[in-house]
Amino acid sequence: MKYKISNFKVSPKDDKNLYSLIQNKYHLHDFKYKILQRSIDARNKDKVFLLYKLMVETKEKVSGIDVSIYKDESIKMEYPIWKFSDRPIIVGFGPSGMLAALYLARCKAKPIILERGSKIEERKKRVKEFLENKKLTPNSNVQFGEGGAGTFSDGKLTTNLKDPLIQFILNEFYIHGAKEDILYDAKPHIGTDYLEIIVKNIRLEIESLGGEFYFDTKFDKVKEEKDTAIVYAKGDKEYTFKTRHILLGIGHSAKDTIRYLYNELGLSMEQKSFSMGVRIEHKREKIDYAQYGKFAKYLPAAYYKLASHNSSGRGVYTFCMCPGGYVLASQSDLGTIVVNGMSNNDRLGENSNSAILVDVKPSDYDKGNVLDGIDYQEKYEKLAFELSKDYRAPANLVKEFLENEVAHSLRSINTTYPHGLFFTDLNKCLPDFVIDNIKFGIQEFDKKLHGFNDPDAILIGIESRSSSPVRIIRDLNRKSSNPYIYPMGEGAGYAGGITSAALDGLKTAMKIINGESL
Numbered sequence: 001m002k003y004k005i006s007n008f009k010v011s012p013k014d015d016k017n018l019y020s021l022i023q024n025k026y027h028l029h030d031f032k033y034k035i036l037q038r039s040i041d042a043r044n045k046d047k048v049f050l051l052y053k054l055m056v057e058t059k060e061k062v063s064g065i066d067v068s069i070y071k072d073e074s075i076k077m078e079y080p081i082w083k084f085s086d087r088p089i090i091v092g093f094g095p096s097g098m099l100a101a102l103y104l105a106r107c108k109a110k111p112i113i114l115e116r117g118s119k120i121e122e123r124k125k126r127v128k129e130f131l132e133n134k135k136l137t138p139n140s141n142v143q144f145g146e147g148g149a150g151t152f153s154d155g156k157l158t159t160n161l162k163d164p165l166i167q168f169i170l171n172e173f174y175i176h177g178a179k180e181d182i183l184y185d186a187k188p189h190i191g192t193d194y195l196e197i198i199v200k201n202i203r204l205e206i207e208s209l210g211g212e213f214y215f216d217t218k219f220d221k222v223k224e225e226k227d228t229a230i231v232y233a234k235g236d237k238e239y240t241f242k243t244r245h246i247l248l249g250i251g252h253s254a255k256d257t258i259r260y261l262y263n264e265l266g267l268s269m270e271q272k273s274f275s276m277g278v279r280i281e282h283k284r285e286k287i288d289y290a291q292y293g294k295f296a297k298y299l300p301a302a303y304y305k306l307a308s309h310n311s312s313g314r315g316v317y318t319f320c321m322c323p324g325g326y327v328l329a330s331q332s333d334l335g336t337i338v339v340n341g342m343s344n345n346d347r348l349g350e351n352s353n354s355a356i357l358v359d360v361k362p363s364d365y366d367k368g369n370v371l372d373g374i375d376y377q378e379k380y381e382k383l384a385f386e387l388s389k390d391y392r393a394p395a396n397l398v399k400e401f402l403e404n405e406v407a408h409s410l411r412s413i414n415t416t417y418p419h420g421l422f423f424t425d426l427n428k429c430l431p432d433f434v435i436d437n438i439k440f441g442i443q444e445f446d447k448k449l450h451g452f453n454d455p456d457a458i459l460i461g462i463e464s465r466s467s468s469p470v471r472i473i474r475d476l477n478r479k480s481s482n483p484y485i486y487p488m489g490e491g492a493g494y495a496g497g498i499t500s501a502a503l504d505g506l507k508t509a510m511k512i513i514n515g516e517s518l
């Protein structure tokens with residue numbers, strides 16, 4: 001018999017003895033168990049505990065208030081055969097493109113994948129070259145290349161969305177190389193060191209099913225011809241492909257492609273809100289202690305998520321927190337600065353970092369053109385570069401920042417940012433309302449997470465690519481205003497993060513095959 005046990009509380013000190021804890025509590029002799037969910041309850045710092053949902057399989061009787069009969073709720077995927085005569089073209093092999101391509105490959109559609117960046121093995125070399133020698137390759141970097149923008153990341157898989165397909169996506173990441181804990185952790189994360197393995201394994205499965213990859217090959221333009229689209233792509237050679245299905249998962253950094261789609265192809269788009277701000281670096285052990293108190297030494301590096309609104313309703317929030325992580329130079333354009341964060345699976349780096357972001361609304365940047373948000377973003381990324389002119393990132397320490405002064409050097413915290421810092425007034429590279437709200441946010445967040453306003457914490461600018469400033473309009477069939485183009489993922493404005501982008505890609509592919517609203 002299989003039982004479900006909810007609310008199984010374990011002290012972090014005893015977590016390694018889960019089997020014997022279950023055995024003792026339910027007086028069992030012979031059983032197997034599986035973790036269904038694990039979270040950390042740290043509301044009371046004197047009594048932090050791990051909360052488990054478990055499946056226990058045994059011939060013995062299990063009873064208790066939190067025990068019920070286990071029902072398998074995992075979803076069974078179906079792979080209808082691709083019924084069209086053309087092969088689908090997937091532009092971009094980020095999370096949205098990966099899941100769309102994987103699904104379509106299993107449906108025997110033999111997708112063709114165009115990716116402007118390199119294969120992961122080559123891309124890693126390009127990223128290393130930039131992080132070590134400041135030599136940026138515009139088509140293969142932290143934003144572009146096999147695996148997309150989240151490949152060099154913390155690989156957090158949390159999303160606000162509730163959808164049964166999320167379990168399917170997590171399972172695919174697990175099958176292709178992630179650790180098993182992503183299947184049950186309440187805040188699952190993969191880590192850069194595992195992401196690169198997963199990305200490659202997904203590619204290998206797609207290839208084994210007849211999918212075809214063109215790396216270092218950019219989708220350039222599309223023309224309509226007699227009920228078909230002709231896709232033009234440029235790599236070491238020029239290619240043309242005929243298709244009726246273009247799944248466009250280009251991410252939000254493909255500004256050149258978005259400009260082409262709007263200005264030349266005339267795709268319908270609209271402005272949307274996005275965010276701008278900085279990254280903050282604290283000592284990991286201080287954040288861990290603030291979150292878990294004396295239990296910190298038994299638990300993995302602590303995560304936080306904080307948000308507030310000022311009196312006018314503008315939001316300021318922490319984003320993409322990387323426990324035990326590194327601040328990354330994440331630009332794709334020469335002469336710009338864009339920061340973000342990453343961590344390895346063990347999250348054991350000396351610092352923990354997070355973005356502090358402020359809402360930027362169309363009314364802040366609108367000058368009458370749909371793409372104004374992209375220009376606005378680009379303007380500040382260039383200003384950030386112009387301060388040092390050598391990829392050192394504009395920075396300040398929290399104490400001086402709050403006192404409208406500029407620090408001269410680091411104090412008790414070392415930075416993990418690879419290119420060095422340029423201490424400056426951050427007003428020079430961010431709008432005033434962003435600066436004011438970051439100041440407000442730091443004070444507010446300290447009320448919720450003691451030590452957030454550590455005077456030595458480092459603020460590094462600028463974080464400007466957390467989401468897309470435009471949305472490509474699509475109908476209920478997920479088609480854009482062009483009958484052959486299906487925009488998907490973050491660049492199209494329908495996702496924010498790895499899991500939601502993967503879900504959007506998957507649902508777009510399912511929609512094309514099943515032809516019904518999902």
Ligand SMILES: Cc1cc2nc3c(=O)[nH]c(=O)nc-3n(C[C@H](O)[C@H](O)[C@H](O)COP(=O)(O)OP(=O)(O)OC[C@H]3O[C@@H](n4cnc5c(N)ncnc54)[C@H](O)[C@@H]3O)c2cc1C
Pocket residue numbers: 091092093094095096097114115116117142143144145146147148149150151152153154155156157158217218219220249250251252253254257320328330340341342488489490491495496497498499501502
């Ligand atoms: C450093 C960093 C850390 C992050 N950390 C996290 C995290 O921990 N958790 C999380 O949920 N999210 C994180 N994100 C965000 C996450 O990566 C994105 O939300 C997600 O990757 C979006 O997926 P996507 O498929 O929509 O687009 P992308 O991942 O951006 O992929 C788009 C792909 O399209 C390709 N492309 C673009 N234009 C063309 C063209 N014209 N022709 C061919 N190919 C093209 C690009 O090269 C790219 O590979 C992070 C992002 C960064 C940069």
